[in-house]
Amino acid sequence: MKSFVELFEVSLRYGEDDDGTLALQDATMRVDRGEFVAVVGPSGCGKSTLMKVVTGLWPPSKGGVIVNGKEVDGPLSITGMAFQNPTLLPWRTTFHNVMLPLEIAQPHAAKLRRERASYESKARDLLALVGLKGFEDKFPWQLSGGMQQRASICRALIHEPLLLMLDEPFGALDMFTREELWLAMQELWLARRPTVILVTHDLREAAFLADRILVMSSRPGRIIAERTVELPRPRALSMTYEPYAVGLVQDLRDHIGAAREVA
Amino acid sequence: MSETAVPAGAPAPNSAPPRRRRRSRKKIGRRVLPWVVIAALFLLWQALVDALRIESFVLPSPSAIFTAGWHWRGPILQSAWQTFVETAIGFFFAIVFGLSAGIAIGSSSLIYDGFYPALVGFNTIPKVAVVPILIIWFGVGAIPAIITAFLLSFFPILVNVATGIATVEPELQDVLRALGASKWQMIRKIGLPRAMPYFFASLKVAITVAFVGSIIAETVGSNAGIGNFMLVASSRFEVPLAFAGLLVTGAMGIAMYAVAGAIERRMTGWALRGGMDIDTRS
Numbered sequence: 001m002k003s004f005v006e007l008f009e010v011s012l013r014y015g016e017d018d019d020g021t022l023a024l025q026d027a028t029m030r031v032d033r034g035e036f037v038a039v040v041g042p043s044g045c046g047k048s049t050l051m052k053v054v055t056g057l058w059p060p061s062k063g064g065v066i067v068n069g070k071e072v073d074g075p076l077s078i079t080g081m082a083f084q085n086p087t088l089l090p091w092r093t094t095f096h097n098v099m100l101p102l103e104i105a106q107p108h109a110a111k112l113r114r115e116r117a118s119y120e121s122k123a124r125d126l127l128a129l130v131g132l133k134g135f136e137d138k139f140p141w142q143l144s145g146g147m148q149q150r151a152s153i154c155r156a157l158i159h160e161p162l163l164l165m166l167d168e169p170f171g172a173l174d175m176f177t178r179e180e181l182w183l184a185m186q187e188l189w190l191a192r193r194p195t196v197i198l199v200t201h202d203l204r205e206a207a208f209l210a211d212r213i214l215v216m217s218s219r220p221g222r223i224i225a226e227r228t229v230e231l232p233r234p235r236a237l238s239m240t241y242e243p244y245a246v247g248l249v250q251d252l253r254d255h256i257g258a259a260r261e262v263a
Numbered sequence: 264m265s266e267t268a269v270p271a272g273a274p275a276p277n278s279a280p281p282r283r284r285r286r287s288r289k290k291i292g293r294r295v296l297p298w299v300v301i302a303a304l305f306l307l308w309q310a311l312v313d314a315l316r317i318e319s320f321v322l323p324s325p326s327a328i329f330t331a332g333w334h335w336r337g338p339i340l341q342s343a344w345q346t347f348v349e350t351a352i353g354f355f356f357a358i359v360f361g362l363s364a365g366i367a368i369g370s371s372s373l374i375y376d377g378f379y380p381a382l383v384g385f386n387t388i389p390k391v392a393v394v395p396i397l398i399i400w401f402g403v404g405a406i407p408a409i410i411t412a413f414l415l416s417f418f419p420i421l422v423n424v425a426t427g428i429a430t431v432e433p434e435l436q437d438v439l440r441a442l443g444a445s446k447w448q449m450i451r452k453i454g455l456p457r458a459m460p461y462f463f464a465s466l467k468v469a470i471t472v473a474f475v476g477s478i479i480a481e482t483v484g485s486n487a488g489i490g491n492f493m494l495v496a497s498s499r500f501e502v503p504l505a506f507a508g509l510l511v512t513g514a515m516g517i518a519m520y521a522v523a524g525a526i527e528r529r530m531t532g533w534a535l536r537g538g539m540d541i542d543t544r545s
Contacts, residue, residue, distance in 0.1 A: 077443030087435045091456045091533045105442040
């Protein structure tokens with residue numbers, strides 16, 4: 001299978017000169033088309049930097065990034081992004097927040113005026129899929145944290161991006177809400193099969209959602225281990241408490257512990 | 264958004280909307296309270312002037328002021344209208360310039376670095392000192408007053424709009440950039456809407472200083488307007504009439520502030536009710 005995202009010995013140093021912080025060092029990884037990959041690692045290991053490099057928001061200082069067969073040299077418009085902070089626009093309703101990418105990303109922006117009705121029904125369907133039916137016309141501050149995050153994920157998906165980048169999107173939620181959103185996320189992924197890169201520090205989350213888990217070392221970040229999750233889909237939450245997943249989480253935990261000690 | 268970054272005049276995060284039934288009496292009380300305070304001040308003033316027998320040309324009593332004001336209501340209203348028109352025109356240009364310059368400065372660090380020091384320097388110049396120059400250039404009349412109103416009021420608008428645009432959350436910028444948004448799209452979709460609460464809050468400050476500006480110009484050199492009216496009245500030792508002009512000035516200031524406040528509440532309700540909820544999260 002041909003890889004969709006490929007990083008080859010990517011280093012990134014913040015700041016111009018040599019004494020700037022080295023956030024990534026020789027990070028090499030590949031993600032297949034339609035694959036769900038989780039990146040885990042100790043805090044401050046450059047996971048978020050990795051996201052910026054893959055999406056072309058930051059040019060790497062060294063090495064190359066290839067996405068969808070092309071060398072990345074600027075922001076990629078085939079990506080959708082969601083962060084720990086829902087970053088919804090408070091002056092827009094939930095529905096219009098979800099519509100935002102369609103007003104900007106091509107080819108949708110050009111077609112939006114003519115095909116508004118079909119786009120709008122798509123947005124409503126997507127909101128319904130994550131359980132936000134009936135909340136379309138509410139403003140973000142009228143929603144709970146979990147609902148805001150659902151809306152944020154809808155916004156990341158509405159323009160059918162080929163690549164979905166999730167930067168700890170469930171990190172600020174309580175455990176029950178988080179698990180609910182794992183299920184919603186799995187459903188969305190099974191329905192559309194985008195390529196997903198999920199950055200997280202929750203190992204159970206990685207085990208539940210991902211096909212493959214990459215472990216990063218502490219700063220400067222490198223990929224130091226890789227595990228394939230062999231659980232059938234669709235997965236149930238209870239699977240994360242079964243021996244296989246528990247063993248996997250423990251294994252990952254040891255790697256991260258070792259990475260922290262080295263630092 | 265941290266509270267410390269909020270510039271003067273930025274929207275204060277409001278408390279929760281009052282529960283209607285229980286607080287309705289309290290609410291009416293709050294409505295009436297300012298009028299009660301004003302009336303009480305006037306009564307106290309009247310009582311002091313009467314009791315201490317202060318001469319009318321030193322401090323006229325409110326009753327003398329109202330009598331003089333009512334007697335000369337025609338000229339007073341005419342002057343007030345003149346001042347209002349000058350203020351409104353100057354203020355209009357201040358909005359146009361403040362908004363566009365604020366967008367430019369807020370969205371480009373290059374323009375910010377280049378122009379901001381000069382603007383701050385300009386803003387520190389006392390505008391009273393500029394009025395005689397304006398009169399040399401444009402002659403006695405409405406134009407110096409309009410320009411002074413403009414000069415005083417564009418700065419708060421500019422600073423607020425620039426702050427609103429410059430403080431857009433980096434993650435939000437990433438979301439839009441990753442969608443392939445152009446610089447102008449980022450300004451239009453997030454920068455401007457985000458700056459709106461700042462903008463409307465600054466209007467309240469700007470309208471009052473614009474008003475001060477036109478009155479200053481009228482006082483220094485003009486043959487019309489409420490500033491000129493007060494100058495003429497006091498040069499004739501008609502102190503109650505000069506005070507009547509002052510009261511009208513104050514009333515106009517309050518009225519303009521109230522209008523700007525009402526527009527603010529209408530336009531940016533989202534920021535007053537929900538802005539805090541979103542902004543404190545991160």
